[in-house]
Amino acid sequence: MALPHSKVYFGDRLVEAQDATLGVATSAVLYGLSVYTVFPVQVDGDRRTAFRLLDHYQRLVESCKIIGIDTFASQWTFERFVQATRDVVDANAPTAEVYVRATVHVDESIPGTRVRGLHTTVSIFLYDANPIVPQDGMRLKTSVWRRIPDNAIPSRAKVNGAYVNSVLAKQDAIDSGFDDCIFLDINGHVCELSAANIFLVRNGVLVTPDVTSDILDGINRRTHSDPGA
Template sequence: MAIPYPHVYYGDRLVPASDATLGVATSAVLYGLSVYTVFPVHVEGPVRTAFRLADHFRRLVESCRIIGIDRFDDDWDLDRFVSAATELVTANAPTSDVFVRATVHVDESIPGTRVRGCRTVVSMFVYDAVPIVPQDGMRLKTSQWRRIPDSAIPSRAKVNGAYVNSVLAKQDAIDAGYDDAIFLDGAGHVCELSAANIFLVRGGTLITPDVSCDILDGINRRTLLTLATEDGIPVVERTVDLTELYIADEVFVTGTSAGVAPVTEVDGRVVGTGQPGPVCEALGKRHASALRSDALHGWVTALARP
């Protein structure tokens, strides 16, 4: 289990992790009314770089807009976000790769079920970059729980409270002896895992559910689509039937906390050869390289000392 590093950014300053607390009567606690993002930081000696930091900040902004949180934009811009992340990582001085979780909490006390005009507070904390899924071959189970539709709680907004849906699905999969769950939408089409986007390969074509399929439009998902296109791999975004996973040449997943991880079994059926496939391995290497240094796309931001 990941443990936060000792220094946490909370409000407008660094504080000890034990002091970064929310009241029990706040909307964030009562209703899960917070939005978040997680970004990786690569550490190589004194050099620390964050991956697609501007996109992670934009996701926070867009999640706030979707949910109706209207105070965040007033006080935060990208420069302040980068400065806070730099201060946080510098203070904790990690010696290996870490993740940073940044969250916008609605900390108004007992406001009822509303969000406009409510006070917010920002938190950021650092923890070791340990993948949340096996990296050498995952066993997946189709979940009995369906993905929350965009018409209920939008998946493209990373809302803390919505992750109860993911907890139900993953815990059921773990209880059944699997590593994670595959969500289907209301029509029975493949969405994603509990906290990762999914891809399959058939006949050399990379296929993934499109953004209208109740998925998170993941930053790493977009990264893989870009890298695949650059490598000349045909890419298709569309609805995906569950049985397509059963006959795929490869299945793999991606996400900040998942990396690029191969799937070797779905619902008791072996995927492809039962080993990580060539497309997954090639894109995994490209992705790992991009996390560390990427002059071509401008995806990497140096976190210099303030």
């Protein structure tokens, strides 16, 4: 199991991982009211390169807008996001590829089931880039759980609370002796894995479900068809 590296950006500064905590009465804990993005950072000697950082920042901004978090974009410019990411990467000095998880948490206490105008805290941490599924072939099953439809919880926003859906699907696959599962949408069409977009090679062409299929419009997914990426 991957663990966070020792230094975490939390709020507006670097802290020890064990000190980056949220209260039990915050909306992030009570309702899963946080949005996030994850991206790899490649390490080549002293050079560290983040993958499509602007796209990941924009996904955070868009995820916030979609679910009504209206205090992030005005407080966090892209330049601030880059600097915070650089600070936490430099502080941990990784020697191999890592993933960076950046999250916007609604950390107001007991505000009820609402979101606009509430205080947020940003966290950014690193963890080792271990594959989430076997890389030499994996066993999949069709999930007994259907993918949450986009008109219930928007799939294009990476909302922490929505990942209960993925946990249910992944755990069922593991309990059944498989590595992961294939989600179907409410119409029975293939949409994605428990926490990843799915691709097929058909007649030598890479294909993937359409963005209207209750999927995350993943940044990796966009990259395969974007020669300028």
